[in-house]
Amino acid sequence: xxxxxxxxxxxxxxxxxxxxxxxxxxxxxxxxxxxxxxxxxxxxxxxxxxxxxxxxxxxxxxxxxxxxxxxxxxxxxxxxxxxxxxxxxxxxxxxxxxxxxxxxxxxxxxxxxxxxxxxxxxxxxxxxxxxxxxxxxxxxxxxxxxxxxxxxxxxxxxxxxxxxxxxxxxxxxxxxxxxxxxxxxxxxxxxxxxxxxxxxxxxxxx
Numbered sequence: 001x002x003x004x005x006x007x008x009x010x011x012x013x014x015x016x017x018x019x020x021x022x023x024x025x026x027x028x029x030x031x032x033x034x035x036x037x038x039x040x041x042x043x044x045x046x047x048x049x050x051x052x053x054x055x056x057x058x059x060x061x062x063x064x065x066x067x068x069x070x071x072x073x074x075x076x077x078x079x080x081x082x083x084x085x086x087x088x089x090x091x092x093x094x095x096x097x098x099x100x101x102x103x104x105x106x107x108x109x110x111x112x113x114x115x116x117x118x119x120x121x122x123x124x125x126x127x128x129x130x131x132x133x134x135x136x137x138x139x140x141x142x143x144x145x146x147x148x149x150x151x152x153x154x155x156x157x158x159x160x161x162x163x164x165x166x167x168x169x170x171x172x173x174x175x176x177x178x179x180x181x182x183x184x185x186x187x188x189x190x191x192x193x194x195x196x197x198x199x200x201x202x203x204x205x206x
Contacts, residue, residue, distance in 0.1 A: 042075035044068045052092040054100075062089040067102055067112075082132045084110065093150040093158075097172065101158065103147035108138040109160055109178070111171075138167050138178045141191060151198035161195025 038046040045063035052060045059070040066079030067089045079087045086107030093101045100112040111134040138144050143164030151159040156172040159181075167178035183190045 042077070044077040044079060050091060054094050060092045062092055064088045067092070078132065084133055085135070090148055091150050093152065095152045095158065096156065101150055103150050103160065105146050106142070107135060108145040109136045109147055109150065110134065111136070136169070136178060138162055139164055139180060143191065148194070148196050149198055153200050159198050161198050163194050165190040165193050166195050
C-alpha cells in the first residue's frame with residue numbers, strides 16, 4: 001500500500017470512529033430518566049388501563065380503584081369517598097366546552113365538575129360528592145353501563161360506547177339522558193354489540 005492510500009485508509013477509519021462515537025453520545029443523550037409510580041406513591045391502583053393529559057398539563061389515570069390526577073409531584077384520587085357508586089374508571093374525556101367526563105365499568109358516565117372540586121376543599125364529603133360528579137346511566141342494562149370509550153363529535157354530542165351498544169347525548173342542547181343508537185347489524189342485537197372505539201369521518205358520520 002502506498003503512502004497516499006494509507007493516509008486515505010487512515011482518514012476513513014478516523015471518520016468511522018468519529019461517527020460511531022457521535023452515535024453513541026446521541027444514544028446516551030436520548031436515554032430518559034424513568035421513575036415508576038405505583039399505589040405506594042399515591043396512585044389509586046397500580047393497574048392503569050388509560051392515561052390522559054389535559055390542557056393544564058395534569059395527567060389523569062383511569063384505574064380500578066378511582067381516578068387519579070398527577071401534578072408532577074403528587075397524586076389526587078377521586079373515587080368512592082367522593083360519592084361514586086362504582087370506583088372503576090375506564091375512560092377520561094375533556095370536551096371542547098371545558099367539561100370533564102369519565103366512563104365507569106359499571107355505573108355509566110359521570111360528568112366531573114373538576115373546576116368546582118378544586119375550590120371546595122373545606123366542605124364535607126357529602127356536600128362535596130354532590131358537586132363533584134353527576135352520574136348518567138347509559139341504557140337500562142348492566143352491560144350498557146359498562147362504558148369503554150367516550151367521544152365528542154363536531155356538533156358537540158357526547159357518544160358512549162359500552163358492552164351493551166352505542167349511545168349518544170347532546171348535553172349542549174340540554175339533554176340529560178343518553179339515547180341508544182341503532183346499529184343495524186343483522187342477527188346481532190344492539191344490546192350485544194361491544195363498542196371499544198369511536199371515530200368520525202370527514203362528513204361528520206360516526
